[in-house]
Amino acid sequence: MADHRLDDKQRELLDQLFDKWSLVVLDILCDGPRRFSAIQRAAGTITPKSLTQTLRRLERNGIVSRHVVATSPIAVEYGLTSLGRTLEKPMQGMLYWILRHLPEVSVQRCGFDDRARR
Amino acid sequence: MADHRLDDKQRELLDQLFDKWSLVVLDILCDGPRRFSAIQRAAGTITPKSLTQTLRRLERNGIVSRHVVATSPIAVEYGLTSLGRTLEKPMQGMLYWILRHLPEVSVQRCGFDDRARR
DNA sequence: CCGTATCCAGAATGATACTG
DNA sequence: CAGTATCATTCTGGATACGG
Numbered sequence: 001m002a003d004h005r006l007d008d009k010q011r012e013l014l015d016q017l018f019d020k021w022s023l024v025v026l027d028i029l030c031d032g033p034r035r036f037s038a039i040q041r042a043a044g045t046i047t048p049k050s051l052t053q054t055l056r057r058l059e060r061n062g063i064v065s066r067h068v069v070a071t072s073p074i075a076v077e078y079g080l081t082s083l084g085r086t087l088e089k090p091m092q093g094m095l096y097w098i099l100r101h102l103p104e105v106s107v108q109r110c111g112f113d114d115r116a117r118r
Numbered sequence: 119m120a121d122h123r124l125d126d127k128q129r130e131l132l133d134q135l136f137d138k139w140s141l142v143v144l145d146i147l148c149d150g151p152r153r154f155s156a157i158q159r160a161a162g163t164i165t166p167k168s169l170t171q172t173l174r175r176l177e178r179n180g181i182v183s184r185h186v187v188a189t190s191p192i193a194v195e196y197g198l199t200s201l202g203r204t205l206e207k208p209m210q211g212m213l214y215w216i217l218r219h220l221p222e223v224s225v226q227r228c229g230f231d232d233r234a235r236r
Numbered sequence: 237c238c239g240t241a242t243c244c245a246g247a248a249t250g251a252t253a254c255t256g
Numbered sequence: 257c258a259g260t261a262t263c264a265t266t267c268t269g270g271a272t273a274c275g276g
Binding site: 246249251252253255 | 274
């Protein structure tokens with residue numbers, strides 16, 4: 001494995017998957033389809049503008065689907081596509097790493113900052 | 119699984135691991151320790167400033183180690199720490215996803231853009 | 237060789253207000 | 257409800273030049 005090296009196209013996609021909100025939104029959608037406002041609430045502090053942007057990009061990449069339900073008032077459901085679901089496992093791997101190793105990272109940071117102060 | 123939701127600290131770490139260059143650099147270091155200029159060459163177009171920034175941050179997070187060899191001229195070797203190596207598998211999972219699914223993503227993009235044009 | 241310093245353009249993001 | 261529009265600000269990263 002690893003005879004690769006990322007080219008520009010691949011780095012672009014990487015950037016889009018790992019921008020400020022994409023992973024957070026994807027993580028939410030892993031639990032099932034959600035409506036715009038539900039995602040916004042779950043994500044914490046994201047503004048509607050940023051959320052729209054994030055969802056559009058994920059939709060464009062074929063990872064998220066957008067379904068309009070013509071009720072009144074209107075409802076829009078976002079969910080993972082089949083392509084999006086293939087991303088679920090590797091993504092959870094990364095998120096799990098964060099959960100598991102953040103404490104150790106915090107320790108390392110303190111050590112680094114102490115050394116830097118001297 | 120997945121009773122979590124990322125808090126601010128966790129999102130911060132996520133942002134640092136997935137900034138423009140971190141994954142590229144980590145990917146290079148997976149193959150073994152490398153010197154500053156070797157990383158720069160392998161990464162493609164990164165400027166020394168950005169590379170320094172990326173390496174410092176990874177070092178601060180305890181993921182990358184920096185070792186100065188007092189030859190003349192000076193040499194500096196960067197490598198993964200033991201903590202960094204635990205990140206290798208999940209990271210390769212993501213990179214592999216990119217390699218594997220980029221073609222499909224490209225197709226999806228074209229479809230999306232076509233639909234948008236109308 | 238391994239960086240740091242400075243400057244700067246453009247992208248990303250937040251705040252806020254408004255619409256179908 | 258599900259966004260869009262606009263403005264202000266911050267943040268990122270490239271270009272370039274220089275220093276230990």
